[in-house]
Amino acid sequence: MDKLVKLLKSNARLTNAEIAVMLGRTEQDVTDEITALENKGIIKGYSTIIDESAADPSAVSALIELKVTPQSQSGYDAIAGQISSYEQVSSVRLLSGGYDILVAVNGSNIREVSQFVSQRLAAIDAVQSTVTHFVLKSYKYNGVLISEEENDERGLVSP
Secondary structure (H helix, E strand, O other), X not given: OHHHXXXXXXXXXXXXXXXXXXXXXXXXXXXXXHHHHHHOOOOOOOOOOOOHHHHOOOOEEXXXXXXXXXXXXXXXXXXXXXXXXXXXXXXXXEOOOOOOEEEEEEEOOHHHHHHHHHHHHOOOOOEEEEEEEEOOOOOEEOOEEOOOOOOOOOOOOOO
């Protein structure tokens, strides 16, 4: 399973036949294992990694740290579920350390993200404080290089 999952993580567009050749197994074995992983909830879905700055240069991403008061019956789960329901939110994670929840948000501009934080997140009763970090540039995402370093053809000049 580990090699299969690693292959899918690196390229979810591989066909079952291609994976079977890479693993030295039959295509049916690979198909059965992928189906089992999906049924067990280990594979949650498949996605494409997009260079957002290339697709829409005006788009904005932000990481928002939240300090929250856990709920008596559900702890952090109810708050995380509420935050996850917003369309702008791409991920919600429980953290250790000074903040409790990390929220990744996408918007068409800084103002849109700022309004989302002030009108939606900060308005949740359990939220004590927020810290918003706007993403200036992405270099790597989910193991994939986003920003390739440009080669400077001029070379180095030294005195």
